[in-house]
Amino acid sequence: GAGVSQTPSNKVTEKGKYVELRCDPISGHTALYWYRQSLGQGPEFLIYFQGTGAADDSGLPNDRFFAVRPEGSVSTLKIQRTERGDSAVYLCASSRTAGAPYNEQFFGPGTRLTVL
Amino acid sequence: AQSVTQLGSHVSVSEGALVLLRCNYSSSVPPYLFWYVQYPNQGLQLLLKYTSAATLVKGINGFEAEFKKSETSFHLTKPSAHMSDAAEYFCAVRGATGANSKLTFGKGITLSVRP
Numbered sequence: 288g289a290g291v292s293q294t295p296s297n298k299v300t301e302k303g304k305y306v307e308l309r310c311d312p313i314s315g316h317t318a319l320y321w322y323r324q325s326l327g328q329g330p331e332f333l334i335y336f337q338g339t340g341a342a343d344d345s346g347l348p349n350d351r352f353f354a355v356r357p358e359g360s361v362s363t364l365k366i367q368r369t370e371r372g373d374s375a376v377y378l379c380a381s382s383r384t385a386g387a388p389y390n391e392q393f394f395g396p397g398t399r400l401t402v403l
Numbered sequence: 404a405q406s407v408t409q410l411g412s413h414v415s416v417s418e419g420a421l422v423l424l425r426c427n428y429s430s431s432v433p434p435y436l437f438w439y440v441q442y443p444n445q446g447l448q449l450l451l452k453y454t455s456a457a458t459l460v461k462g463i464n465g466f467e468a469e470f471k472k473s474e475t476s477f478h479l480t481k482p483s484a485h486m487s488d489a490a491e492y493f494c495a496v497r498g499a500t501g502a503n504s505k506l507t508f509g510k511g512i513t514l515s516v517r518p
Contacts, residue, residue: 291446320505327412329493329508330447343505378447389435389454392506394447 291395308364312381322378405430405496409509422481426494
């Protein structure tokens, strides 16, 4: 079956612009996660959804970052007034449920965001 | 809170040699531990996971890891390296349910395999 997909694969924008990054999880997966991976670092947690609601958004760096998952499937990560420091690879992952901690999180290929 | 430490950023081995990638964890609750691999221009792929069922965990591609509570370690090993093992490897820890559901990753180790 299809894995986690993310669009676009690459996004180049200018400082101060608004961007949206999209994630399509594996069908039937109720938990969805966003991570950010900067160069030379491991992925860092941003936010996760259980169904439509954000169960933990403690990783969002500031109020310029926002994510939604209105129908419990596709999610969009929104970044306002982008800064050069936002440049990174944004990863999305999904799993069957967040309630079983040993459930595998399946990762998408990521969106590489470059802020000029 | 949970955290993992991966010492060193780069490991180089000869083809056929033992691979040892170190991971130490810190957790206030019984941890769930994972190793992920990231091949160039690909997404993260799960190699193996520790879920308390057995301390020695076998994963894909001949990798295994041993959970040692006394040493707070979960080192990844493979008896004989292949060229195709060249990639970046991440150790990650996860707590129980709810607010602890996120994965916390180490910085990663780049594995190079020399012919």
